[in-house]
Amino acid sequence: MSLAVETEKLVKVYGNGKTMVKALDGIDMKVPKASVFGLFGPNGSGKTTLISILVGLLLPTSGSAKVLGFDVTRESVEIRRRVGLLPEGFGFYDHMTALENLVFLATLDGVPSSQREKRALEALEAVGLKDRADAKVSTFSRGMKQRLGVAQSLLKDPELLIFDEPTVGIDPEGAAEFRNLVRKMNRDGKTILLSTHLLYEVGMICTHAAIIREGRLLVQGSVDELYRSVREAKGFRYEIRVKPGSDMPLQEIRSIPSVIEIARSDNRVTVLSKNDIGSILFSLVTKNPYKDIVESLTPVEPSWEEIYRFYQEGG
Amino acid sequence: MLKNALSIARKEFADAVTSKRLWLIAGIFLLFSIASTYSTSFGFRIGARQTTRPMVQIASSIASATAYMAPLLGIALAFDAISGERERGTLRILLSRPIYREDVINGKIMSALAVIGLTITISSLAAVSVSILLHNISVTVDDVSRIGLFILFSVVFSFAYYALSLFVSTFSSKSSHSLVISIGIWIFFAFILSIMSSFIATAILGPPPTRALTLFNMSRRQFGNFTTPGGATPQELEEYLNYVRKVSEISGAIQAFSINYHYTQITSSLFSFVAGPLGFGRGEITIASIPTILSTRLIDIIILIVFPIVFLVASYMVFTRRQEK
Numbered sequence: 001m002s003l004a005v006e007t008e009k010l011v012k013v014y015g016n017g018k019t020m021v022k023a024l025d026g027i028d029m030k031v032p033k034a035s036v037f038g039l040f041g042p043n044g045s046g047k048t049t050l051i052s053i054l055v056g057l058l059l060p061t062s063g064s065a066k067v068l069g070f071d072v073t074r075e076s077v078e079i080r081r082r083v084g085l086l087p088e089g090f091g092f093y094d095h096m097t098a099l100e101n102l103v104f105l106a107t108l109d110g111v112p113s114s115q116r117e118k119r120a121l122e123a124l125e126a127v128g129l130k131d132r133a134d135a136k137v138s139t140f141s142r143g144m145k146q147r148l149g150v151a152q153s154l155l156k157d158p159e160l161l162i163f164d165e166p167t168v169g170i171d172p173e174g175a176a177e178f179r180n181l182v183r184k185m186n187r188d189g190k191t192i193l194l195s196t197h198l199l200y201e202v203g204m205i206c207t208h209a210a211i212i213r214e215g216r217l218l219v220q221g222s223v224d225e226l227y228r229s230v231r232e233a234k235g236f237r238y239e240i241r242v243k244p245g246s247d248m249p250l251q252e253i254r255s256i257p258s259v260i261e262i263a264r265s266d267n268r269v270t271v272l273s274k275n276d277i278g279s280i281l282f283s284l285v286t287k288n289p290y291k292d293i294v295e296s297l298t299p300v301e302p303s304w305e306e307i308y309r310f311y312q313e314g315g
Numbered sequence: 316m317l318k319n320a321l322s323i324a325r326k327e328f329a330d331a332v333t334s335k336r337l338w339l340i341a342g343i344f345l346l347f348s349i350a351s352t353y354s355t356s357f358g359f360r361i362g363a364r365q366t367t368r369p370m371v372q373i374a375s376s377i378a379s380a381t382a383y384m385a386p387l388l389g390i391a392l393a394f395d396a397i398s399g400e401r402e403r404g405t406l407r408i409l410l411s412r413p414i415y416r417e418d419v420i421n422g423k424i425m426s427a428l429a430v431i432g433l434t435i436t437i438s439s440l441a442a443v444s445v446s447i448l449l450h451n452i453s454v455t456v457d458d459v460s461r462i463g464l465f466i467l468f469s470v471v472f473s474f475a476y477y478a479l480s481l482f483v484s485t486f487s488s489k490s491s492h493s494l495v496i497s498i499g500i501w502i503f504f505a506f507i508l509s510i511m512s513s514f515i516a517t518a519i520l521g522p523p524p525t526r527a528l529t530l531f532n533m534s535r536r537q538f539g540n541f542t543t544p545g546g547a548t549p550q551e552l553e554e555y556l557n558y559v560r561k562v563s564e565i566s567g568a569i570q571a572f573s574i575n576y577h578y579t580q581i582t583s584s585l586f587s588f589v590a591g592p593l594g595f596g597r598g599e600i601t602i603a604s605i606p607t608i609l610s611t612r613l614i615d616i617i618i619l620i621v622f623p624i625v626f627l628v629a630s631y632m633v634f635t636r637r638q639e640k
Contacts, residue, residue: 048640049640052638052639052640055411057407057410057411057638057639057640058638058639058640059638077413077414077415078413080411080412080413080414081413085411087404087407087408087411088407089404089407090404090405090407090408091403091404091405091407091408092403092405092408093330093403093405094403095330095333104322104326105408105412107322108319108322108323108409108412108413108414109412109413110413149408152408156413
């Protein structure tokens with residue numbers, strides 16, 4: 001597996017003596033190329049510190065990290081040449097227009113002068129702000145500034161995009177637009193590392209995820225792997241919807257050896273099993289007497305709250 | 316590296332020349348300079364003042380205005396140079412580009428030097444031009460050289476405060492803190508230290524010899540010129556002058572910690588006539604030549620140059636080593 005980011009035993013300590021705080025405590029993280037990698041953790045868990053180290057804004061206390069094959073301590077400029085960053089709590093020059101801001105930043109990104117304005121306009125178009133190119137940033141709403149933030153990260157056409165809490169403070173519509181943009185960029189082959197404290201965001205757009213808490217990585221892997229681990233540990237859940245008013249006989253389902261629990265409410269039956277019994281249930285509900293009563297059978301994925309709680313409690 | 320620093324400098328310069336803050340300070344600067352030169356040159360015109368070198372005295376009045384305004388100009392440009400970027404979150408965006416931290420600080424310094432240089436040069440030349448045009452004051456080559464040197468030293472002086480304020484800005488998280496600290500340091504150097512130095516000198520030497528002081532004051536009242544002693548014996552007068560000299564020495568030694576003191580020493584040498592001992596009204600005799608001034612004020616010039624360098628180095632060290640999340 002080709003990696004965009006790889007860290008090994010990464011430690012970051014702030015302060016010293018009594019004021020010492022270990023922000024990162026031996027992080028081993030692997031972000032596959034062309035993935036949307038969600039770095040989930042509560043506020044203060046070390047996400048921003050980790051991202052700052054990855055782009056060379058902070059130096060690690062110990063351990064090592066490589067981004068796109070470049071060492072974060074020795075080759076941070078090379079990393080920033082190839083990585084688009086949307087930092088948390090960023091700002092723009094309010095007295096300048098959106099286009100002026102982007103052209104200035106494109107200059108620092110090393111974009112040739114003949115292409116700066118074109119690239120800036122393309123980035124504005126990608127985030128739906130092209131019609132506001134000549135408006136001063138001071139007139140922008142928070143959501144528009146956030147989109148402009150994404151636009152500035154696209155200027156250098158980066159291989160890897162790192163977004164730190166990108167949807168904080170923007171309305172649901174803006175957040176949905178942002179997620180669509182992330183999906184589109186990922187389809188275009190870009191790797192996206194997304195830090196968030198919003199669990200649902202991980203579930204909605206990420207192909208891979210890691211959970212960080214108090215500077216430690218609790219788990220990482222593909223989203224499917226994370227679901228599977230939780231299911232294996234907590235059981236497989238299925239939901240059977242039956243026609244309203246019909247009486248569903250449950251004896252046959254109860255007789256499946258790995259079934260732990262069956263719960264019924266209205267026209268919904270929930271089955272919890274130690275093992276994956278999806279195929280058994282399917283063959284069951286497609287024959288009599290269930291065939292005429294059952295409307296649907298769906299496996300229920302664990303929620304991200306469950307996944308987080310599961311790993312927080314030690315996996 | 317230079318390319319990135321120049322890009323930042325260009326943006327900073329454009330921001331500065333369109334900034335209301337800079338125009339306000341430059342306007343006050345210009346107004347003060349023109350007002351002080353106008354009143355001086357008007358004095359010559361109506362005959363209230365007489366001198367063999369009118370432009371030197373006019374430039375001297377510009378120097379008085381510059382001594383107060385140049386530090387404010389430097390502070391106005393620097394107090395939020397780094398802390399403002401930090402507050403607005405633009406520093407994070409800047410530092411996420413493929414540039415070095417030095418580029419950011421170098422760009423800001425280049426722009427500040429250009430703005431300070433232009434503001435002081437334009438203000439000083441405008442003030443001098445007003446005198447030349449309105450009151451027919453003639454200018455010699457020596458005058459032009461002195462004004463040129465004055466502008467140069469004033470730019471360095473203003474830049475010294477820029478460097479000091481930039482240093483404060485590098486470790487401040489809020490621009491308001493940086494502004495208060497910078498203005499506080501300016502007030503201390505410009506006003507408090509000179510008052511303190513007199514107090515300390517008097518505390519060390521004790522009160523002046525009373526009889527000598529009384530007789531000295533009497534003689535001044537009676538004759539308006541102490542070279543004609545009015546009752547004070549030559550010994551008493553000498554005793555008093557010795558006391559004043561010592562006060563001046565101690566006070567000068569204390570004020571040597573202030574950059575303002577060194578700047579004033581240089582500019583007053585450039586534009587002052589060599590007078591009698593301690594300058595007590597012996598009248599104009601001559602004006603020291605530029606090479607003489609440069610050699611006698613070499614220490615002041617060195618301190619004026621070293622001061623900003625020290626704070627620039629400190630700013631570099633703080634800013635480049637500080638880790639921004």
